[in-house]
Amino acid sequence: MADLILCEPTELYNILNQVTKLSRLTEPNYLCLLDVRSKQEYDESHVITARRVKKKADEYLIPESVDLECVKYCVVYDNNSSCLDLILKDDSDNSGSSENELLARGAAIECGKALAHLTRHPVQILRGGYESFSAKYHFFRTQKIIWMPQELDEFQAYPVEIVPGSIYLGDFRQACDPKIQKDLKIKAHVNVSMEIGPFFVGDADKLLHIQIEDSPEAFIFPFLRHLCHFIDVHLELGNVILVFSTLGISRSCGAILAYLMHRNEQTLKKSWEYVKKCKNNVCPNQALVAQLSQWETIVLGGFITDISVPLC
Template sequence: MSEEQKVGCELIQGMGRSKSWRQSWRDVRSKREYDESHVITALRVKKKANEYLIPESVDLECVKYCVIYDNNSISLEIILKGDDNDNSDDSEEELVFGAAVECGRAMSHLTRHPIHILKGGYERFSAMYHFFRTQKIIWMPQELDQFQPYPIEIVPGKIYLGDFRQACDPKIQKDLKIKAHVNVSMETGPFFVGNTDKLLHIQIEDSPEANIFPFLRHLCHFIEVHLKLGSVVLVFSTLGISRSCAAILAYLMHWQEQTLKRSWAYVKKCKTNMRPNRGLVAQLSEWEKIVLGDTVTDIADPLY
């Protein structure tokens, strides 16, 4: 997962949560560009006399994520070419901070948390998450409360990790173009029922005694087949914290031929509250031995 995708997903996860989790999006593009479309809930930052104007009503102390974006900057810096009448290759160049960075520096003293600059700007983000574009400017509190978090993106545009509620939401299925489900729970979802080509249902309880190990080979094969077909896969369990995370870890270990510890670190960056129970961790250790030919990760050393 790229850094901008990680930031985007983290920000999207916060929508609809309590005030302390909500984000502050700031758009430093022109008024025309902002009016045409912008990220949901983003406010445009105006500029006067070469200084960004921060509204006094903006309280960044209560948000965990503050993200600022411009149009399409890829780097934190931009190159300004000096005047050169001869148009030679020796024209002077100057590195300066981009608009989003300049605005971020002006706002940095207003928040307790680091300010994020969205790499690639609005163009890249809106291309990835088109369903978060809007022309709406004013949002009522009840409208903000209606926002629901989306599943976590594990492999960009290919594998998502979520919970049972998200797996039952038709809008999420449509927005993310979900074509297959891996359901690691006892519940039965409404999509792909009876279609074993598109639904892998691993019915295990949420307990340390649950045995996921016998299903891991089939799990990896199921996901691999769908990725080759170009399908987007959603892996989920009841809360999306334990069983589905174990399934994702097993697949990453198999796919990348890597250790449990390395796979764990990757998923933890994507989903900070993941917590497979100790029984599942022990089975993942056995899976590591199958994948790599030996046990490498010491699960006695807490992974959490």
């Protein structure tokens, strides 16, 4: 039996925005997103791709097309469940439970428990439910119930969220999309590519453009102190920052890794593991990894991460 774990709104946001050549939402065994609210609430709006779970005679009816055993992410949400503590206690004795405690369990947790024996990976309960997620990511609300494969193929992913509400990591297309800038409230760009984007041109306070090629000769190390200072200043001002490169998998990932090492005073390996959870195709080239290893000596005073071993 799989466990129940909490899924933060940021985690679901990043799950929805993973991309290989196409959005990962096109993969049938990638995400099963289940809404256990009432039909009226679901019809009014729900998270994109979510399916409503019906309940009959105290039994949750899972959509027949879903093979939960093969699904990587199974995320369940209700209106506002935010805690697993009560439901994960031993259910054999509820004599000491008050009515309020029992109500606090929430429909999502009840449904998650019913599904747990069907899944290989933990069933995830969205913390704060639909209320929290839709308040933060209102642009992922929809009334659409059926998604055709072609529509998922054309789904335009948003930049992934590295520091919740503050730092996003994306590609050049996303950096040129005015809707994304508005929805995420982007106030500054760090452009680690040769291309010139349409926003903040000529404004050195809001745009840091590190022009390096996507090649083994890419030399980012001399810019890292300025990069970290630029991001720090905007975070202190409460501004949201988008860090991007052409494809968003090498140079911009290198920049994000360098900043996290600086911000958290942590190793390259630990920073890499964190970014990998946010974005599944992190892949700085070997030259950038070598420079990040050198940056580790500046941040932590010595080489700690063994870069001879693949970090992926």
